[in-house]
Amino acid sequence: MSPQGDGSRTRALVSMAGRLIASGLTPEEVTQTCLGWNRNNTPPLEESKVIDTCASLAQTDSRNHPARASMLAALLEDSGPPTPLFAIVDASIGSFLTTPPQRQRWVLGDFLPLGITATLVSPGGVGKSQLLMQLCYSVTTGIPLCGHWRVDEEGSVLMLCAEDSVEEIHRRVHRIHMQIGTGMSTEHTAKLNSRMFVRSVTGEDMLMTRLAGTGRELVRTSIAARLALTVKQLEDIKLIILDPASRFRGGDENSNDHGTRFVEVLEYLRTLTGATVLVAHHAGKGASRGGPTQDNSRGASSLTDGVRWQMVLTSVTGKHPAFKDAQATRPGYYVEAALVKTNYTAPKPNVYLRREMDGYLLAVTLNPAPPAVNQAMVQLLQAIATSAQPLTAKEVETRYCGRGKQIAIGQRASRELMKQAREDGLTQGYGKAPLTLTKAGKMFLESATRNSAAAAATPAVGGGKRQSGKPQ
Secondary structure (H helix, E strand, O other): OOOOEOOHHHHEEEEEEEHHHHHOOOOHHHHHHHHHHOOOEOOOOOOHHHHHHHHHHHOOOOHHHHHOOOOOOHOOOOOOOOOOHHHHHOOHHHHHHHHHOOOOOEEEEEEOOOOOEEEEEEEEOOHHHHHHHHHHHHHHHHHOOOOOEOOOOOEEEEEEEEEOOHHHHHHHHHHHHHHHHHHOOOHHHHHHHEEEEEEOOOOOOOEEEEEEEOOEEEEEOOHHHHHHHHHOOOEEEEEEEOOOOOOOOOOOOOOHHHHHHHHHHHHHHHHOOOOOEEEEEEEEEOOHHHHOOOOHHHOOHHHHHHEEEEEEEEEOOOOOOEEHHHHHHOOOOEEEEEEEEOOOOOOOEEEEEEOOOHHHHEEEEEOEEOOOOOHHHHHHHHHHHHOOOOEHHHHHHHHOOOOOOOOOOOOOHHHHHHHHHHOOEEOOOOOOOOOOEHHHHHHHHHHHHHHHHHHHHHHOOOOOOOOOOOOO
């Protein structure tokens, strides 16, 4: 349908939406198409009116289904040939060449962009719901998330919890407030009261996509459009959180096509609201074996491929290669937060969170352990550094490793040691190529040598000689 001017826009909108409903489009598709058409009107209708009109017609159509045939026939009488998707001038990049682009906006400074689709992935019970609740708290008040991530743009937040009851939400919010709320200013408390909204939708049908029709095709439901209308009641919405994805998406979780359709609905919601849409998602079985990666996400890869940002949370134990800490052996005590996908920033280092009282997550600096800090590694690097002739891995193994030799470890252990040195960036050279120390390897060896010399020069506590049988 061609663009309309003032006086004919509403009538044209009703006619157009009715025809689209009759053609079998979902309510979301009808709304999106009408919004695109409306942008070309002079002047356009308020977007809220377009959304309300489409939703009202869809609801009326559903209630009056028996009489729908005659009503649709009348609406379709003036249907014309297919129209272009958009005016081609709208795709011109001419203005991009002469005007500066808008600056990138952030929910969390240089970390989580505003107005994108994103996922937070972790196994059950690791702490994603807790972290998301703390994120709500931070965005509404401006208080840094977990004492680490800076809030760039404060605003309103809506979180829909499809697995937690009202009572559990109450407990979570109360526990978070007990941790940091006592030191809040009156201004912070006012922001929290007016901006943070959390609702339990357990037991409710919140599917944004659903299998329908004889062909069992995946279609959109009205939930996304209704949620957009709900959010318009809030001022300055910055973040919408859906927890978890499985309660908001229908179809086959392992289907890439169905995953893409779900991402499209999230993008539609993002477009209507301008907020970042962040979805909690479960990790697949055995996802943590290879460390946090994009592959941790359960189901089809299209969900990860489609969103613009993904963080993975994993539990940390004392065997974790990044650090050694006695307390880390307590299951669930530490959590690793890894940004495994980001389309708008450079890669970020992983952040470690410690579970404080009542489950509150706080960013901590752990005690980093140098790669493979043991005497055998020092001896290996010394052998390579002091050899008069270049040594291959095989020559190191036969000359220096074994019982009674300089590096008293077996064949298998020596190969693992050399592999570890190479992976940690201490050595270079592989196969028949001679082994050499990298800059990091030389620094590692120098540091180990200095520490060893310092330890030898320092008397042991209580190591002095006694002059009598009694302690002095």
